[in-house]
Amino acid sequence: xxxxxxxxFSITPGSSDPIxxxxxxxxxxxxxxxxxxxxxxxxxxxxxxxxxxxxxxxxSKVYGLLEVEGVLVRRRGIGMTVAGQPRDKHDAPERARLLxxxxxxxxxxARELELDAxxxxxxxxxxxxxxx
Amino acid sequence: MTSSLIxxxxxxxxxxxxxxxxxxxxxxRRGQVIGLLGRNGAGxxxxxxxxxxxREVDAGAIALFGEPLGxxxxxxRARIGYVPQKSDLFEWMTPRQMLAYFxxxxxxxxxxxxxxxxxxxxxxxxxxxxxxxxxxxxERQRLSIIRALAHDPALLVLDEPVSALDPxxxxxxxxxxxxxxxxxxxxxxxxxxxxxxxxxxxxxxAFLKDGKIVLQGPLDDLLEGxxxxxxxxxxxxxxxxxxxxxxxx
Amino acid sequence: xxxxxAQYWLLWRAALGFTxxxxxxxxxxxxxxxxxxxxxxxAISASSAAWLSWALCTPAGFLLLAWSLGYLPGxxxxxxxxxAQLVPGLRRRLVELTLLVWLLGIGVLGAGMLVxxxxxxxxxxxxxxxxxxxxxxxxxxxxAWLIYLPLLAGVVLHQRLPRPxxxxxxxxxxxxxxxxxxxxxxxxTTLAIFPQAGKRHWDMLAKxxxxxxxxxxxxxxxxxxxxxxxxxxxxxALAQRRPGPLxxxxxxxxxxxxxxxxLAFAALGIGAVIYLAQRGLLPGMTSYFAQLSWxxxxxxxxxxxxxxxMAPAWLARTTGEQALVRLAPAFPAGAAGFNELLARAxxxxxxxxxxxxxxxxxxxxxxxxxxxxALWQQAGVCCMTLPTLALALRDHARSSVWPIFGMWAIAFxxxxxxxxxxxxxxxxxxxPFWPVALITAFALTAVLVVKRLRLMRAAPIAFPAxxxx
Numbered sequence: 001x002x003x004x005x006x007x008x009f010s011i012t013p014g015s016s017d018p019i020x021x022x023x024x025x026x027x028x029x030x031x032x033x034x035x036x037x038x039x040x041x042x043x044x045x046x047x048x049x050x051x052x053x054x055x056x057x058x059x060s061k062v063y064g065l066l067e068v069e070g071v072l073v074r075r076r077g078i079g080m081t082v083a084g085q086p087r088d089k090h091d092a093p094e095r096a097r098l099l100x101x102x103x104x105x106x107x108x109x110a111r112e113l114e115l116d117a118x119x120x121x122x123x124x125x126x127x128x129x130x131x132x
Numbered sequence: 133m134t135s136s137l138i139x140x141x142x143x144x145x146x147x148x149x150x151x152x153x154x155x156x157x158x159x160x161r162r163g164q165v166i167g168l169l170g171r172n173g174a175g176x177x178x179x180x181x182x183x184x185x186x187r188e189v190d191a192g193a194i195a196l197f198g199e200p201l202g203x204x205x206x207x208x209r210a211r212i213g214y215v216p217q218k219s220d221l222f223e224w225m226t227p228r229q230m231l232a233y234f235x236x237x238x239x240x241x242x243x244x245x246x247x248x249x250x251x252x253x254x255x256x257x258x259x260x261x262x263x264x265x266x267x268x269x270x271e272r273q274r275l276s277i278i279r280a281l282a283h284d285p286a287l288l289v290l291d292e293p294v295s296a297l298d299p300x301x302x303x304x305x306x307x308x309x310x311x312x313x314x315x316x317x318x319x320x321x322x323x324x325x326x327x328x329x330x331x332x333x334x335x336x337x338a339f340l341k342d343g344k345i346v347l348q349g350p351l352d353d354l355l356e357g358x359x360x361x362x363x364x365x366x367x368x369x370x371x372x373x374x375x376x377x378x379x380x381x
Numbered sequence: 382x383x384x385x386x387a388q389y390w391l392l393w394r395a396a397l398g399f400t401x402x403x404x405x406x407x408x409x410x411x412x413x414x415x416x417x418x419x420x421x422x423x424a425i426s427a428s429s430a431a432w433l434s435w436a437l438c439t440p441a442g443f444l445l446l447a448w449s450l451g452y453l454p455g456x457x458x459x460x461x462x463x464x465a466q467l468v469p470g471l472r473r474r475l476v477e478l479t480l481l482v483w484l485l486g487i488g489v490l491g492a493g494m495l496v497x498x499x500x501x502x503x504x505x506x507x508x509x510x511x512x513x514x515x516x517x518x519x520x521x522x523x524x525a526w527l528i529y530l531p532l533l534a535g536v537v538l539h540q541r542l543p544r545p546x547x548x549x550x551x552x553x554x555x556x557x558x559x560x561x562x563x564x565x566x567x568x569x570t571t572l573a574i575f576p577q578a579g580k581r582h583w584d585m586l587a588k589x590x591x592x593x594x595x596x597x598x599x600x601x602x603x604x605x606x607x608x609x610x611x612x613x614x615x616x617x618a619l620a621q622r623r624p625g626p627l628x629x630x631x632x633x634x635x636x637x638x639x640x641x642x643x644l645a646f647a648a649l650g651i652g653a654v655i656y657l658a659q660r661g662l663l664p665g666m667t668s669y670f671a672q673l674s675w676x677x678x679x680x681x682x683x684x685x686x687x688x689x690x691m692a693p694a695w696l697a698r699t700t701g702e703q704a705l706v707r708l709a710p711a712f713p714a715g716a717a718g719f720n721e722l723l724a725r726a727x728x729x730x731x732x733x734x735x736x737x738x739x740x741x742x743x744x745x746x747x748x749x750x751x752x753x754x755a756l757w758q759q760a761g762v763c764c765m766t767l768p769t770l771a772l773a774l775r776d777h778a779r780s781s782v783w784p785i786f787g788m789w790a791i792a793f794x795x796x797x798x799x800x801x802x803x804x805x806x807x808x809x810x811x812x813p814f815w816p817v818a819l820i821t822a823f824a825l826t827a828v829l830v831v832k833r834l835r836l837m838r839a840a841p842i843a844f845p846a847x848x849x850x
Contacts, residue, residue, distance in 0.1 A: 013328040016371040018352040053306045053330045055165060056314050061352075072321055137401045186704045187848055206710040214708055224634050229615055236619045236627060237709035246696065 008043075011052055019054055023062040027102065031071055031082055032095050038084040041070065136198070137162050137287055137319045138183060143192030144343075146184060152178050153189070154343030160321055165313060165325050167330040167351075168323040171380050176323040177217055179340060180291050183213060183321075196287070210239050214287030215293045216264040219272040223265035226355035227255065230264065231282065238283040249278045253304060269296040278304060281312070288312065290322035294329065300324065306333050327372045337372075347379045389478045389493040395448075395524050396455030396536035398840035404784035405451065413445035430496050437493030445486040445508060452482070453665045457520050457574065457589065465577040480571045483512065487563060506679055507532065509563055513570045520574035521588030523773075528570075602822050610638035624712055631706040632699050636688060639733045643684045644741045651680050655749045675755065678745045685738040686766055690785070690792035697782045703844035716842040723844075724837045727773040728830070735770070739763035765822050768795040771829035776836060781850045798825060805820035 009026055011019050030036040042048075043065060049056035063080050066072040073083045110120045136161040145153040152175040160166055170176050181187040183194060185201045194201045197208040209282045222230045227250075235241045250260070264272060273296045280288065288309075294302045307328055312318040313333075324330055330337065331351065338348040347354070355370055370378070387635045397405050416439040424432035456475055465472040491505050510532045517525025576582040611753075614635045618626040629636075655674055696703075706712065739760070746759045769792045803818030841849065 011332075013331040014371060014373065016355070016374070018353055018355045019331060021356075049310055049314065050307060052332075053303055053310060053312065055335055057165075057335050058352075181704070188843060203716055209708060209710040209714065212708055214422045214705065216701060216704060221705065222631075225615075229612070232820060233615070233627075233630060234705075234709070236622055237706070237711040239710065253565065276846055317534070 009048060010050060011054065020058050020062050020065075023059070024065055025098075027066055028071060028098055030129070032098050034103045038082050041078055042080045042082070044079055075113050136160065137164075137196065138321070139195040139198075140183065141191075141193045143182060143189050143194060145178065145187070145189045145191075147178065151343055153182065156192070156344050158345050158348075160319060160340065162319055163313075163317045164336055165309075165320045165334050166322075166338055166348075167334035168321060168340060169327075169330070169376055169380070170323070172311070173378070174340045175343060177291050180214075180289055180323070181376050184212065184289060210283065211286040212285065213280035213288045215280045215288075215289040215290045216277050217295075219269070219276040219296070220264070221276070225262055226261050226263055227267075228260045230275070231279060232268055234238055234279055234282065240280055240283050244283050246278060246282045247283075249281065250273070251298050251307070253278070253301070265284065270298065273297055274305075277308075281308065284316065286316070288317060288318055288320045288322070290320070291323075293322060293323055295324065296322060302329060315353040317326050327335055327376065341380045385474075387579050388474055389481075391484075392456070392459070392474055392478050393452060396452045396459055399458045400451055400542065404786055405447070407450070407784060407786050407790075408443065408447055411790075412440055412849070415443070416440050422539045430588030434496040437489050439685065441486050441489035441493060442508075443483070445490070448482050448486060449519075450480075450511045451517055452657065453479070453516055453574075454837060459574050460581045463587075465576070465582065472575055472577055476571050476575050478577070480567055483567050483571070484564060486512075487567070487733045487829060505560075505563075509566070513567065516570060517573055519589070520692065521585040522573060524590070589630060595732050611635045611639065614638055622711075624722055625729065628706065628712060628722060629726050629730055631702045632696060634817065636695075636730055637733050637737065640684055640688055640737060640772070641829050644737055647681050647684055648741050648745055651677055652745055659749070674749050675746070675759050675762060676749065678742050678749070679758060681742045682763060682766050684730075685735050686769055686792045686796060687768075687789060688734055689769035689772050690788040692727065692731075693742060693777075693780065693782050693788060694785050696777055696843075702846040707842070707844045716785040716840065719842050719844070720837040720840060721834075723777075724774050724834055731770045731773055735763075735767065758815070761819055764819055765799040765825040767822055768829055770826060771795075771833050774830065774833035774837055776840040777846040778841045779849045781847065797824075798822070 009023060011022050013019060015022070017025075027036070027042075036042075042063070043051070045056050045059045048054075048059045051103070052059075063072060063074075065079070067074055070083055072080050075081050107120075107122075110117075136159050138158070140156060140158040143153050143156045143158075156179070164366075167203070168176050168179070182189050183196075185194070185196075191357070194272070196204060197211070199205060199208060221231070225233065231246060235243075252355065255271070255275070259267065259271065264275065273293065277290075277293055280290070294305055297305065309320060310333065312320065324336075334351060336349060337354065338345050339352050340346070351372070354375060355372065416436060419435040420432045420438050423435040456479060460472060460475055487505065488507055490508055493504060510528055514525065514528040514532070576585060610781050611634045614637075615630060618630055654677060658674075707719075713722060740762055742759055743756065746756055751759060772788070772792060772795070797820035799818040800814075802821040803814040805811040806817040807814045837843070
């Protein structure tokens with residue numbers, strides 16, 4: 001039973017995202033990116049709670065939500081594991097959907113800065129090219 | 133056997149001509165971790181003191197563990213841990229003496245836990261034999277928390293327990309609270325101004341304003357359910373700080 | 382000019398405001414009353430100019446008392462390093478005010494003495510050194526005890542010096558030159574006790590924090606030594622787990638232990654006075670008191686009376702601790718049971734201290750050669766103070782705390798009721814003094830204690846004290 005390194009999860013309290021939402025998004029991203037391979041076991045609720053210093057009920061809520069979504073699967077005797085969906089099953093639209101919250105936030109900021117769409121898109125393209 | 137650990141109905145209290153609590157209703161269920169928020173002077177400390185029976189209320193009924201306050205059994209009194217705001221208590225005793233004193237007052241006392249906490253939170257032999265008056269504010273607060281946790285309480289009432297602690301100290305304290313919840317399912321009521329701490333540990337929050345609990349509920353739901361309309365743009369959730377400012381305006 | 386006076390008045394009031402136990406109004410009342418009484422007595426009984434002397438010396442004495450015990454601790458608190466360094470003129474004004482009031486007191490005292498004698502004698506120097514010594518000790522200057530040396534030397538050596546030398550010394554002390562030294566002496570001390578930031582200032586503050594200023598806290602807040610009665614008594618109380626003693630430990634350090642401390646000092650001091658007096662070594666008025674040794678020895682009882690009067694204030698200090706202790710299951714939850722426990726524990730404690738003080742008094746009496754009826758009289762005096770036992774029993778939850786001088790006045794008054802009734806009975810009906818006085822004292826004690834116990838049983842739960850006023 002492999003356990004994942006402790007720095008896998010991180011939270012930012014005080015932001016407008018509730019902690020559980022931050023964790024849910026993080027797990028989704030990790031799974032979509034392949035860093036959490038199908039079949040891998042996640043740390044127990046208690047371990048995550050103690051490592052992040054959050055209420056264990058929050059962590060179990062996160063795991064519960066992800067289980068309902070189908071991202072995680074609870075295996076008797078083992079714990080929470082990543083659902084066995086091979087990476088290529090996550091098609092581009094699905095992955096793009098995961099990026100939406102961050103892009104929505106960026107769009108909000110752009111609107112506040114009164115930037116037009118073209119400038120923003122050009123900037124984003126530039127950044128993507130820069131980082132690849 | 134009712135599942136509500138604390139039940140306050142219609143509690144009213146006047147103090148020095150001012151109405152501090154005004155027909156307050158509040159219920160805390162077993163196993164809840166609830167943060168009590170309010171502006172300075174809103175009466176959080178007074179509320180906690182009334183809840184524990186340390187102050188008389190002018191009207192209303194308070195029940196702890198399903199028993200009315202006036203008739204609380206000794207067994208239930210032994211299950212309450214209280215960390216008051218003022219941490220410089222028993223200044224003339226040394227930490228060792230103070231802990232021994234409370235050990236004599238409570239039927240159950242977890243020596244092992246006390247020893248672990250004392251070492252983990254930085255009390256060495258010298259500190260333990262110094263009068264509490266000579267300890268720093270942070271050390272006194274940590275000692276106060278250890279004293280409250282030492283008899284394995286089922287209900288923990290904390291009044292700004294970390295105001296004098298540095299971030300490391302707060303982290304350690306929160307870790308200890310989480311252990312409490314995990315291992316023992318303790319019910320925790322605490323008030324603090326450090327909202328990030330509250331967000332980590334508390335599942336529910338209650339806002340005290342004008343002598344009443346004006347808003348209470350699961351923290352996540354409250355944060356997500358409150359929408360701000362800002363010039364026609366809907367933001368999808370508030371931070372706890374924003375919620376606090378709005379609720380206690 | 383008036384601006385400076387306004388600033389002085391402000392500082393005076395601010396400093397007095399720091400010492401809560403000290404009620405300036407009460408002291409003023411007491412000062413006026415005592416002045417009138419002493420002037421009246423002097424006018425009636427003594428020579429023509431004596432009343433003026435008393436009229437000047439008594440208020441001066443009270444002023445110096447207020448200066449050293451009421452004003453000075455507060456002024457020292459005002460002179461924090463930050464204030465001294467950063468607030469313009471604060472330290473200067475404090476120094477000026479302190480010095481001026483002291484000079485005023487000493488000056489009026491000297492003038493009062495000059496009315497009856499040609500030159501103010503050692504009494505003036507006694508007052509000067511005593512007040513400066515208290516000032517130095519309160520402020521935490523390490524070498525302040527040196528100020529007491531001339532006092533001690535004067536008291537001990539005064540009669541032992543050969544006559545010509547004695548006259549010379551007296552003359553020197555009364556001479557203008559010596560008197561002129563008083564002002565610089567005062568100035569030096571005042572400047573020393575008000576430092577201007579820096580290491581010395583912080584050292585003094587640390588020392589002040591270790592031993593608090595005058596009041597109920599002095600003996601009782603000392604740091605425990607390696608071997609302390611307080612620690613021993615605590616361990617014993619914890620081992621026995623009797624609720625009464627455990628409850629009392631929540632209020633502070635062990636009062637009987639502290640009283641034993643105080644008694645030891647008092648007994649030593651009084652013993653020394655009596656010893657010197659019996660060898661004829663003490664000057665003037667002090668030897669008069671020493672002759673009436675039972676009066677002096679009864680000074681030991683002051684430890685008991687002070688403690689008894691202090692009980693309400695003692696309870697008011699530890700409201701936080703009382704809250705915690707109230708939640709503990711070892712003590713009764715109901716008001717009647719709890720208050721009964723507290724009342725019994727306080728009575729037991731007070732009685733213990735009374736027994737200790739009375740035994741100390743009787744032993745001193747034995748040591749100074751009292752026998753037979755004198756010893757019985759001494760015991761009788763001890764019994765007169767019994768009614769003060771009842772002062773500890775009150776509705777702690779509701780009653781507010783009186784200033785400590787007021788409580789001490791009440792404690793004294795209670796102790797005097799027995800003798801007063803005895804005197805009245807003797808004067809009016811010719812009844813023997815001691816039986817009447819003793820019976821009154823015992824009866825009063827019984828009545829007060831029973832009444833107040835009943836009061837406490839019906840009162841709301843005593844801890845935390847003062848929450849309902």
